[in-house]
Amino acid sequence: MGHSSVGVLVVMLVILVLVMEDRGLGVLGARGVRTRSPHVVHTKYGELRGVITNLGSRVRGNVEAFLGIPYASPPLGNLRLMPPGTPSPWSNIKEADRMGPVCPQRLPDIRNETEALKNMSRGRYQYLRRLLPYLKNQSEDCLYLNIFTPVGVNERRRVHLRACPKTETGTIVP
Template sequence: MGFWVFTLTWVGLLLLLCPVAVLAEKLDENDPVVTTTYGRLRGIKKELNNEILGPVIQFLGVPYATPPTGERRFQPPEMPASWSDIHNATHFAPVCPQSIVEGRLPDVMLPVWFTNSIDVVSTYVQDQSEDCLYLNIYVPTEDGDQEVRVSILTEYILRLIRKYG
């Protein structure tokens, strides 16, 4: 189980750092909607409690693969289906199943620097599901009009997942 948590953690980090679709539009801060190759996403602007970092636009729970449920369970991920409506990407999607003991994650599975915040982290892993192949994308914002370009190489990531499991 620890191997899968480690693997999924690194895959998640890789997905966040890699350049699902190309998003390139002028973002309306009040109603940030972008177009991807799969459909349109509505995000939400979030102020950060930080003097250095400015606000970000969050696109939460963005599907990057077809849910691995039913007959797809334990199969390689498949590209997600496109959608015609605007997908509400303003809430976190369920996380992949985690081993939680008495409401806490086992400290042995996490790096030492991470265990200081374990109580905070454990609140985010309460909503678990095997349908958990989603991204949380954070786009920095600045004052004035700007063009935002975020690219995530879904096909490349899916190939890595298929190859290395």
């Protein structure tokens, strides 16, 4: 998977999460009660434990969420604008219970509703008001995945995350 493919994957995941949030599924917020997952997932880089939560009334059942999983080392400092490297391994169980920071972006100023509505539709304004709290935690160290899986799925039918042999970046394999 090339550098541009990783970028496309990240954009697609962010869009999926934002669409789910926009439809009231509560992926990003603390709408549902979250409990610590009893499962520990083994990865190439270390072990993860997620949280179990309900995504909202439109989705039946709970999901196990693994949030803020590093999929690459951030290209910071002298590595800026270079392809990211593999993530650093960890030795203890990583609690995957919080989303990682989002990549830096210039956000529109919507503090003054009257002025903001001169440049955008009311629907976009309302959408941005709901979205902006999730975009406050910005950092160039933003290469993280959020993975959701239904609770109670037969282990043989679960989707597993494994490393691609050629690129060492995560790929979802059925």
